[in-house]
Amino acid sequence: MKIERREFLKLGAAVAVGLGGGLTLDVLTKTKPAAAETRTDVAGTRVSSKALHAKRWAMVVDASKFKTEEDFRRVKEACVKAHNIPDFGPDSKHQIKWIWEEPFERTFYGVDDPYLPEAIKKENFPVMCNHCENPPCVRVCPTQATFKRPDGIVGMDYHRCIGCRFCMAACPFGARSFNFVDPRPYIKDINPDFPTRTKGVVEKCNFCMERLDQGLMPVCVEASNGALVFGDLDDPTSDVRKILDTHYAIRRKPELGTGPSVFYLVGGGGAGA
Amino acid sequence: MLEKALSGSRRYWAWIVFLLLLILVGFLAYMRQFEIGLGVTGMSRDVSWGLYIAQFTFLVGVAASAVMVAIPYYLHDYKRFKDIVIYGEFLAVSCVVMCILFIFVDLGQPMRIMNVILHPTPHSMMFWDMCVLFGYLLLNFIIGWTSLGAERKGFPHPHWVKVLAYIAIPWAVSIHTVTAFLYSGLPARSFWLSAIMAARFLASAFAAGPALLVIFLLILRKVSSFKVGKEALQALAKIVAYAMIANVFFFLLEVFTAFYSRIPEDMAAFQYLFWGLDGKHSLVPFMWSAAVLALLGIALLVIPRTRKNEVILPFAMAAVYLAAWIDKGVNLILAGFVPNPFGQVIQYAPTATEIMIVIGVYAIGLLILTVLYKVVLGVREERA
Structure with a gap:
């Protein structure tokens, strides 16, 4: 049998x-x-039964609340710990990154303007997988190892991925990392509740789908002290929609039509007020 | 017929042993990569494809050697290609095998390669590329092997071979088109996001494939009983000349669009290739070498006196071939990752292990080619 x-x-x-x-x-x-x-x-x-559901999960980044290195460190470390992300050192070609910070000119490459306020030019922004509405990575994957869930989250099946890296060429946001070597020796303390990965597969932020399925918010959102807001983009009463209805938010590379699900409040237009 | 490859001169066996040694070196290097992972290569998070995928892309083009002799012979009944058509087909067979091997060595999880068939995904261009490449491999091998078998017995090839030969012609167009579609449909990479990409692939293929075929035919003339005719060589040389002119023209169209529109993202990769960007210029010597070689090759082929000179001809072909190799087997893929999605210029250089694997795969291709050509020569010597 x-x-x-x-x-x-x-x-x-x-x-x-x-x-x-x-x-x-x-x-x-x-x-x-x-x-x-x-x-x-x-x-x-x-x-x-406690699982959180949405038609389309989305995130709003309130950049004004990411002031210090500590603000980024807290969020990144929570993610690294929860997802068994290896540490190859900051200069390694083999870095695995799920959420990290980039300055304005890199986060919004193409939008960069010499006459921006100094404060914005110097500001850092958290970047991650955008969980696009039309994800090019999903389109190109030859094995459906990367897929879009009905709730909009773009996920990865680490057991199916053949490591062709077509998705990395296709991602306009540099959100994907490849396990060039076995990551396990580089994981500081292994979280037994989440799988470690093998060498030769691609990975990226998964919007904490494993936590949502247990009724928990993404771990970065929890660690962000309100700087990251998470909710259903399809629900007009959700927290993310309430912010987007009243604040000017921008997305990375909207002109490519991928429909990112991560929105940025830039230039002090914080949602906390 | 394969037994023809088992008897040969001392020189033939020395060549075979030399190739086997290269294959062994490549295999050992691959074992190292298999054990440690793709971390042994120069690829990175930012330049996530390197020499392997670039060689794959280029060799899909060289496989056009078959169609460029098949069209004149099967469609236009150009008799002077009668004896060389099989060399074009077997060169294509060897190229497609190398393409498949280059994809294989590029995989992070090669043991899972069957997932592509287990979970067929029509919206992925990779799936279609696999289909057309395997199809092209089978078509060329079956056509070549069957016609040779018929030739050995002194019969004309069976009718269905001609039907397959007709099918192989549009099929050849499909392998270059679908391979171009791997790149030209990605919103992330403006260097590749170009409607003319498939046309460029066809033009460079129609130049590089026959150019390499001419070089091999000239080598065969020196070392074997097969003496290629002057007219056949000239006809191939003209095909190469036209195709290379089209290839350079298409490239210049890209340059015009980028620099006249002055869209920064569209210019960036070209700037990186021609002058370097952000103080990084590892591909600049390649770009200018390709430019000089392309123009030199075209000049030597367009001027009748130099084209007809069979001492100069192999150099003209080598110039065209090298220019096409740099253009597609190095620059096109690597510059596609510049700048990265954050606007940074991150460079790539292959490692020794990576280069050994590349050489190993090329050696496998040459071994297959040598054996197939030896069979052709053996069968024909037997009949002569």
Whole structure:
């Protein structure tokens, strides 16, 4: 008898539920005891009933709240820790980056203007995967190892990726990293709740889909002290929509038509007021 | 027929052993890459494709050697190509095998390559490129091998071979077009985002493929019983001349659009190639060498006296071939990553391991070519 991987996982889930009396299980995440009940979604995956849902997840970056290096460090470290991101040192060609900072002229390459206020020119912005509405990376991937979920998140199947790096050539935002060598020896302390990656696969920010599925906000959002706002772009009452309705926000390279889901409040037009 | 490749002169075996040694070196280098990962190459987060993908892209073009002899022979009944058409086809076979190998050595997870077939994805150009390349490989091998088999028995080739030969002609157009589409449909890379990319690929292929074929035919004339005719060489030389002129013309169209529009992003990669950008200029010597070689090659081929001189002819062909190699096998891919999505110029240089792997793959291609050509020569010597 042949057992498909998914069926195997389902079987495992059933056993786990039977033993643990209610465990959540995601294809990508290790199980974590939780009081919440589980249900089975369309793909046959068991998700927590606490899972957060959206038609299109989006993020607003309030740049005015990223003032110090510490503001960036907190956010980056939370992400690194949660996702087992290796540290090859700042000058390595093999760097893996999910969320990091870039100055204005790089974040908004092409928009750069010599007459911008000095304060903006010197400002740094957090950059990450934009979880595009029309993701070129998904279009070019020959194995559907990178895919767009119904909630708008662009995900990666590290077990299917063949490492052709077509997605890296296709991404207009430089958001993707490749595991040029085995990353495991370079991970400071391994978080057993998230998979480590093998050499030869591409990875990037996943909008913390594993946390959303357990009813938690992305870890960078939690660590940002309100500088990163996360919500459903499709819901007019969501936090992100409330900010976008009243503030001028810009996106990176909108002219390419990829439809980024990360918005930036630039020039002190903060949403905190 | 393969047994023809098993008997040869001392010189033939020395050549085979030399190629096997190169393959061994390449294989050992690949084992190192297989163990450690693509970190042994010069590629980076910013220049995520390097020599491997550039060689793949270039060699898809060289595979056009087949179609450029097949069109005159099968469509126009140009008899002078009768004896050389098989050399064009077998050169294409060897090129496509190298293309597949270059893709393979570029993969981070080569053992998962079958995922491309297990999860076929029609919206990925890579999927279509795999389909057309395998198709082209099969077509050329079947056409070449069957016609040679028929020739050996003294029969005309079966009718269905001609049908396949007709199919192979538009199929050849498809391999260059689809390979160009890998690049020309990416919003991220303005250097590649050009409608004329497929036309450039066709022109450079129609120049580089026959140019290399002429060089090989001239070598065969020296070292084997096959003496290529003067007229056939001249006809190929003219094809190369026209195609190379078109190739340079298409390139200049790109230069005009970038520099007359003065859109900074469109100019950046060309500036990097011609003069360097941000104080980085590793490709500048390549660019100017390609420019000089292209013009030299065209001049030598356009002027009848130099074209007809068979001492000069191989140099003209080598000039065209090298210019096309730099243009597609180095500059096109590497400059596509300049500037990176953040506007930075990050340079790439291949490592020794990477170069050894490249040489190893080329040696495999040459070995396949040598064996196939030896079979052709053996069959024909037997009949003579």
